[in-house]
Amino acid sequence: MTEQGQEARQRMVAGAADMIRRRGLNATSVRELTKHSAAPLGSTYHYFPGGKQELAAEAVRYAGSLVSKVLRRELAAGPVEGLRAFLALWRQTVLGTDFQAGCPVLAVAIEEPPAGDRSAVAAAAEVFADWEALMGAALGERGVAAPDAARLATLVVAAVEGSVALCRAKRDIAPLDAVATQLEAVLSAAVAR
Structure with missing residues (x-):
């Protein structure tokens, strides 16, 4: 693939992630996804022969990798610091879009996929598992037993993720703040044991 082709493909993936975080997957057509990313409609099927579900799976992995990158960096300082960074990302997303956007990974995970094509949902499961593994490993490095670290x-x-959905529904950041306070206390106590 040419550099220009790679850029166009990446623009489509980023645009799809943005549209999905705002409207969900089922409410977004391939035509809207390509228009939003300023790409020709035909190029969607050129770069994503599996169509909308393939593009959505790539968008979910893309969004997930951005969050994972921040988590890896911040978790190096400890689980509470990683939690704060995770919360800050979602605070910025929710408030920065006036409650119009949430997590594209969650959006795809809760929507029923077309019969026989679970590629986007499978990508969401992979991303959630990655985030859990990163947090669990950070907790384990601070002495939390493996089963407890995984559960936490x-x-x-x-x-x-649930608090982000509540914030959007209520158009209020209070659910995220409440969860932040509780989770920080729980992780601090787990690490202090």
């Missing part, structure tokens, strides 16, 4: 990591991801 799942709690963090589920609580933060």
